[in-house]
Amino acid sequence: MKAIRTLSAFVLFALAGTASATPLIEGFDNITSLPGAGWSFINNSTDAGSTWFQGNEGIFGAKDGAANSYIAANLTSTNSMLGTISNWLLSPTLSLRGGETLSFLTRTEAGSLNADRLEIRLSKNGNTSQVGNATDSLGDFSLLLSSVNPNLVPDGFPTDWQMFSVVIPDLKGLTDARLGFRYWVTDTGINGSNGNYIGLDNVSVVPTPSSLACLGLGLFGLMASVRRRT
Amino acid sequence: MNVKQLTRNVTLALILGAMPLIAQAAAEIIVVNADEPGEGFNDPTPVQPIGGNNGLTLGQQRLNAFQYAANIWGRQLDSAVPIRIKSNFDPLACEKDSATLGSAGPLMVNRDFAGAPRTNTWYHGALANKLLEADDFEGEPVIRARFNSNLGKENCLEGGGFYLGLDGQHGHLTDLVGVLLHEFGHGLGFSNLTNGQTGRRYNGIPSMWDYHLYDLTAQKSWVEMTDAERVASGVNSRKLIWRGQNVTQAAPRVLQGAPELRISGLASVIGTYQIGTASFGPQITAAGTSAEVMPVVDQTDGRGLACDPLTANNASAIRGKIALVDRGTCSFNIKVKNAQLAGAVGVLVADNAAGSPPPGLGGSDPTVTIPAVRITKDDGEKLKLALKQRSRNRSGIYAALGISATQRAGSDEAGRLLMFAPNPYQPGSSVSHFDTSASPDLLMEPFNTESVKRNLDAPHDLTFPLLRDLGW
Ligand SMILES: [Zn+2]
Numbered sequence: 001m002k003a004i005r006t007l008s009a010f011v012l013f014a015l016a017g018t019a020s021a022t023p024l025i026e027g028f029d030n031i032t033s034l035p036g037a038g039w040s041f042i043n044n045s046t047d048a049g050s051t052w053f054q055g056n057e058g059i060f061g062a063k064d065g066a067a068n069s070y071i072a073a074n075l076t077s078t079n080s081m082l083g084t085i086s087n088w089l090l091s092p093t094l095s096l097r098g099g100e101t102l103s104f105l106t107r108t109e110a111g112s113l114n115a116d117r118l119e120i121r122l123s124k125n126g127n128t129s130q131v132g133n134a135t136d137s138l139g140d141f142s143l144l145l146s147s148v149n150p151n152l153v154p155d156g157f158p159t160d161w162q163m164f165s166v167v168i169p170d171l172k173g174l175t176d177a178r179l180g181f182r183y184w185v186t187d188t189g190i191n192g193s194n195g196n197y198i199g200l201d202n203v204s205v206v207p208t209p210s211s212l213a214c215l216g217l218g219l220f221g222l223m224a225s226v227r228r229r230t
Numbered sequence: 231m232n233v234k235q236l237t238r239n240v241t242l243a244l245i246l247g248a249m250p251l252i253a254q255a256a257a258e259i260i261v262v263n264a265d266e267p268g269e270g271f272n273d274p275t276p277v278q279p280i281g282g283n284n285g286l287t288l289g290q291q292r293l294n295a296f297q298y299a300a301n302i303w304g305r306q307l308d309s310a311v312p313i314r315i316k317s318n319f320d321p322l323a324c325e326k327d328s329a330t331l332g333s334a335g336p337l338m339v340n341r342d343f344a345g346a347p348r349t350n351t352w353y354h355g356a357l358a359n360k361l362l363e364a365d366d367f368e369g370e371p372v373i374r375a376r377f378n379s380n381l382g383k384e385n386c387l388e389g390g391g392f393y394l395g396l397d398g399q400h401g402h403l404t405d406l407v408g409v410l411l412h413e414f415g416h417g418l419g420f421s422n423l424t425n426g427q428t429g430r431r432y433n434g435i436p437s438m439w440d441y442h443l444y445d446l447t448a449q450k451s452w453v454e455m456t457d458a459e460r461v462a463s464g465v466n467s468r469k470l471i472w473r474g475q476n477v478t479q480a481a482p483r484v485l486q487g488a489p490e491l492r493i494s495g496l497a498s499v500i501g502t503y504q505i506g507t508a509s510f511g512p513q514i515t516a517a518g519t520s521a522e523v524m525p526v527v528d529q530t531d532g533r534g535l536a537c538d539p540l541t542a543n544n545a546s547a548i549r550g551k552i553a554l555v556d557r558g559t560c561s562f563n564i565k566v567k568n569a570q571l572a573g574a575v576g577v578l579v580a581d582n583a584a585g586s587p588p589p590g591l592g593g594s595d596p597t598v599t600i601p602a603v604r605i606t607k608d609d610g611e612k613l614k615l616a617l618k619q620r621s622r623n624r625s626g627i628y629a630a631l632g633i634s635a636t637q638r639a640g641s642d643e644a645g646r647l648l649m650f651a652p653n654p655y656q657p658g659s660s661v662s663h664f665d666t667s668a669s670p671d672l673l674m675e676p677f678n679t680e681s682v683k684r685n686l687d688a689p690h691d692l693t694f695p696l697l698r699d700l701g702w
Contacts, residue, residue, distance in 0.1 A: 049618070056619040058495050058522075058626010076618040081530055109621045190527045190543055197621035 024094055024205040028055070028062075028071040038092025040129045044137065046083025050076040052183070055199055063105050063161040063201050070105075070201035073183035075114070080189045084135040091179035093127045094205060098170035102179065103163060105201040106148055110159040114188075114196040115152040120145045120164075121180040124171060131180065141180040143169075152185065152194055161201065168205070179205075257307035257360075259300035259414075261293070262316040262371045270319035270379060271296075281395015291394040292319070292406070298396045299410035303418070306686045306694055307702065309360035315417060316371035319379035324386035331392075331404060331678060333658060334375035334413035335421050338367050341435060347701055352437035354419040357701055373417030377409065398682065408673070408682030415674055415686075415693050419700045422661040426464035429457030438700045442474040443649065443661070446642065464661050465653035467586040468504055471646040472664075474699025478646050480688035485638035486669050489514035491578070491603060493523070495627040499616045506604035508591035510563045514601050518632025519576045524551040524625055525617050526569065532614070533558070536565040540572040547622060549573035552629045554613060557582040557604070563593035566602040576631055577602040580610020586653050587667065601631050640668025647692065650676050664692065 026034075031054045035041075041051040050073075057067035077087040108116045123130075123140035130139035146166045149156035171177065181200060188195030265271045273289040283298075285291035296317065307313075316337060322330040338355030340346075343362045346353065355372030359365050381404065382391020393400035396407060423437035424430065431440070440452035445463040451473065452460055463470055472478075491503040507514065524547045526534030534544070536553070537560035553574040555565050566577045581588055581604060588604040605613075617625050637643050648665035650656075659676040671679035673686065673693045687694040694702070 053619055056496065056626045059619075059621050059624050072619070074619070074621060076620070079532060081527075109624065112622065114622050191541065197624075 024091060024203065026091075026203045027065060027069060028201060028203075029065065029069045030054070031071050040088070040090040042088040042090065042129065042131055043077060044086040044088065044131065044133055044135055045078040045080075046085075046135055046189070047078055047080040048087075049079040050074065050087075052087065052089045052181075052200075055201075056197075059109055059197055060107065060199065062199070070199045072197060072199045074197040075185075075188055075190075075192075075195040077183060077185075077195075078189050082187070082189045082191045085183055085185040085188050085195055086135045086137075087183040088131050088141075089181040089183075089200070090129055090131075090141075091181075091203070093176050093178055095174050096168055096171055096177045096205070097174055098168050098172075100168045100205050100207050101165055102145065102168060102203075102205050103165045104181075104203045105161045105163050106158065106198060107161045108157040108159055108196055108198050112157075112159070112196045113154045114192075115154045115185070115194045116149060116157045116196055116198045117152050117184050117194075118148040118157075118198055118200070119150075119180075119182040119184050120147070120166065121182060122168070123178045123180065124175050125178075126176040128178065131182075141178075141182075145179075152187075157198065161199075163202075179203075257304050257309035258312040259304045259307075260312050260314045261296045261300060262314050263293070264316050264318040265289075271317070273319075277394075281393070281397040281399055283394050283396050285394075288394075295394050295396065295406045296410060299407050299414065302407075302411060302684060302686070303414050307360075307418070307697075309356070310363050311356075311359035311365045313356045313359075313373065313418070314369070314371040315373040315375055315414065317375045317377070320376045321380045322376060322378040324378070324380055326385050326388060329378055329381055329387040329390075330658075331381065331409045332375065332377040332413045334373060334416045336372060336417055336419075336423075337374040338370065338372040339423065339432070339437070340366055348438065348441070350435055351441070352423050352432060352435055353701065354417070354421070354423075356417065357419050357438075357697075361701055373414070375410075375413045375417060377406070377413070398684065400682075404678060405682045407684070409678065411683070411686070412673055412678075415697075416662065419697050419702065420662065420674055420693065424452060424460060424661075426661045427461065427655055427657065429455070429460035429464075442472050442699055444471050444473045444646075445469060446471060464651055465655050466651050467653050468648050468651070468665060468667065470649045470651040470661070471642050472649055472696065472699070473646055474696060476695040476698040477692050480692055480695040481638060481641050481645055481647060483689040484670075484672075484692055485640050487516065487633040487635075488637045488639040488641075488667065488669070489603070490632060490634045490637065491605070492630045492632075493613070493627060494630070495522075495625070496616045496619065499613055499627055503605055503609050504587045506588040506590040508562065508566070508593075508602045508604075510591070510594045510596075510602075511566060511598040512601050514603070514631050514633065516633040518630055519552070519601050520628065520630040520632075521550060521552045521575050522625055523554055523578065523613065523617065523627045523629045524548045524620065524623070525554045525614060529556075535559050536568045539568055543622075545572035550575060552576040552578060552631070554578045554580060554610070554617065556580050556610070561593045562591040562602065562604075563595035563598055566591075566598050566600065567595055570598060570600045574600060576600050576629070578610075578613075578629065579604045580614070581605065581607040583607060587665070589666075603631065640665055640672070647696075 055070035061067035062070040077085040121141035122143040125140040128140045132139040185195040275288040336354040340358035380386040392406040393403035443452040446469040533556040536555040553569040650663040663676040673683040
C-alpha cells in the first residue's frame with residue numbers, strides 16, 4: 001500500500017470516526033481492485049478502445065510508491081484513425097455535504113505536443129453510472145468541478161506531477177454522489193492532432209480545513225506527533 | 231518380392247576398393263532400382279554430360295548421382311553388412327512454388343537381436359544389421375527412398391528441377407546429390423518411428439529415437455511419455471530437443487551463435503521471442519540493435535502494413551525505434567524499407583497466420599540497412615496489447631536484436647539440438663529433422679537450403695553425430 005503523503009491525508013487520519021462524510025483515498029497501486037471497491041470504467045469514445053489502465057512506468061513513474069502505481073488513459077482510448085475520446089473513470093459512491101476538498105495529481109509526458117484534457121465532474125444522483133453513450137454526453141455528471149487544459153492547448157497539460165484541489169460545492173445536506181474523471185479529447189486517434197497519455201494519482205476527498213477549526217489546536221499537536229513517529 | 235527378383239533389380243553396387251579410401255570406416259551401399267522399364271532410373275532420354283556426371287541418358291545420370299551420394303555415405307559409415315536401398319522416381323506432392331523432393335525411411339526395423347544395446351527397442355534395419363554384424367533380412371532392402379519424377383515440370387516447382395551434376399554447382403536447380411544424402415540419412419536412422427500425430431509407437435514398442443528425444447516443457451523423454459504427451463510434444467515448437475551426447479558435443483563446432491530477440495520493459499511481455507530472420511538487410515550481429523518498440527498503425531482495424539510511405543504521426547512514433555508492423559498485402563522488404571525511410575532502426579514483422587516457429591522473411595532489397603525479423607501471430611498480438619499502454623512516442627517496451635551469449639542457432643541454452651516441431655504438425659517432417667533455426671544450415675533440416683552439405687560430420691554437419699547417438 002502506498003502512503004499518500006499530503007497534509008490532507010494526515011488530517012483525515014486524525015478525523016477518523018468523527019466525520020459524517022465518506023472519505024476517499026486512492027493511490028492506484030493495483031487497479032484490478034477498483035471495480036470491487038465501487039469504481040466504474042466507461043469508454044464512450046468513437047470506436048472505443050482501451051479503458052483507463054495501470055500506469056506504464058516506461059512512460060513516466062508514479063509520484064511515489066511503486067513506479068506503476070497510478071492510473072492512465074491514452075490515445076488508444078479510441079480505435080478510430082480520427083475521432084473523439086470520452087473515456088470515463090467513476091469513483092465509488094461517496095456521502096458528501098459539500099465543502100470537502102477533492103485533491104488529485106495528474107500529468108502528461110514531457111515534450112508532448114498532442115494536447116490532453118482531463119475533466120472532473122460530479123453526479124448528485126446516488127449510485128449512478130449514467131454518463132450517456134455518446135462522445136459528448138454527460139448523463140448525470142453535468143456538474144463540472146475542474147478541467148485540466150480545458151482548451152486543448154498543446155503544452156497546456158502539466159508535464160510533471162501537479163496537485164489540483166477543488167472544493168465540493170454545497171450539496172444541501174448529506175448526498176450520495178460520484179466523481180467522474182473524464183479523459184476528453186477531440187481531433188484524436190492515430191491521424192489526429194490531439195491526445196497522448198495522462199496519469200492520475202492520489203485521489204482524495206477530505207473535509208476542508210475550515211471544518212477542522214472546531215476541533216481546536218489539539219489536532220495539530222497530534223499531527224506533529226504522528227509525523228515524528230514516521 | 232523374393233531375393234532372386236531383388237538380385238536382378240540390383241543395377242548398381244558400390245564396389246569397395248575400386249578407389250583407394252583413406253579409410254577406417256566403410257560400408258557398402260547398394261541401390262536397388264525399383265523403377266519400371268523406361269522410367270526413373272531406366273529413363274532412356276538422351277542427355278549431355280554435366281558437372282562430372284558422364285551418363286548419356288537421364289536414367290544413367292540419376293544412377294550416377296545415386297552412386298556418388300552412396301559413396302559419400304559409404305565412406306562415413308562402418309558396417310560389415312551391405313546396406314540395400316530400394317529406390318525409384320515417382321510423382322510426389324507438387325505445387326507451383328513448392329514440391330516434395332524426395333522421401334525415405336526404413337523398410338525394415340529390428341529389435342532384441344543378438345548384441346542389441348537396448349532390449350525391447352526398435353532399431354532401423356541398417357543399424358540393426360551393423361550391430362548384429364550379419365544380415366537379419368536375408369538380402370532384402372532395409373531402406374525405401376522415392377524421388378519426385380515431376381520436379382521442374384509445370385505446376386511442380388516449375389523450372390526448378392533436379393541438377394544431376396556431381397559438383398554441387400546447381401545454380402537455381404535442386405541438387406539431387408544433396409537430396410539423396412538427406413534421404414539416405416532418414417533411412418539409416420534419422421527418423422522417428424513413433425507416430426507424432428497419434429503418439430502411438432510402432433507395435434507399442436519404443437525406438438532408440440524416443441530415448442534421445444526430450445521435451446523441455448514436459449521434462450520427459452519420449453520413452454517416458456503417454457501417447458497424449460507425445461502428441462503435445464510433437465508441436466512444442468523449439469522445446470523439443472535431442473539429448474544424445476555425440477550431437478551435443480559436436481554442436482559448438484558446427485553452429486553459430488543464435489540470433490535472438492529479447493523484450494524488456496512491461497512485465498507482461500518480458501522474455502526471449504522466437505524469430506525468423508530476413509533474407510535481406512544486415513545480418514543480426516553480436517553488437518546488435520536495441521531500441522524501444524513502437525507500432526505502426528495505418529489500417530482502420532489497428533494493423534500497420536507499412537506498404538506505403540508512413541504518415542507524419544506514424545513516422546514520428548517510430549523514429550529511432552524498432553517498428554512493429556503486420557504481415558500482409560505487400561512484400562516484407564517494402565515494409566521494412568518504409569519503416570527505414572521513416573527513421574526506424576529495426577523492424578518486427580508480426581505474422582498474420584497462426585503457427586510457430588515463425589518462418590524467415592523472404593525478399594531482397596540491397597538498400598535495406600536495418601535488421602528485420604518475423605515473430606509469430608500470437609507474440610505479435612501479445613506485444614500489440616501491451617503497446618496499447620503507450621504514449622505517442624514512447625512505449626516502455628524495449629527490444630534487443632542480437633546474438634545470444636549462451637545459445638547457438640538451432641540449440642537450446644544447454645547446447646542441445648532443437649528438433650523440428652512446428653505447430654501445426656507437419657506429417658513426414660515433424661520430429662524427424664533438426665529445427666530450421668540451425669545456422670549454418672544443416673543437411674537434416676526439413677527444407678532444402680542453398681548450402682547443401684557434402685560433409686556429414688562435424689565441423690560441417692551433425693547428421694553423423696546423431697546417427698552415432700543411435701548406435702552407428
Ligand atoms: Zn527429410
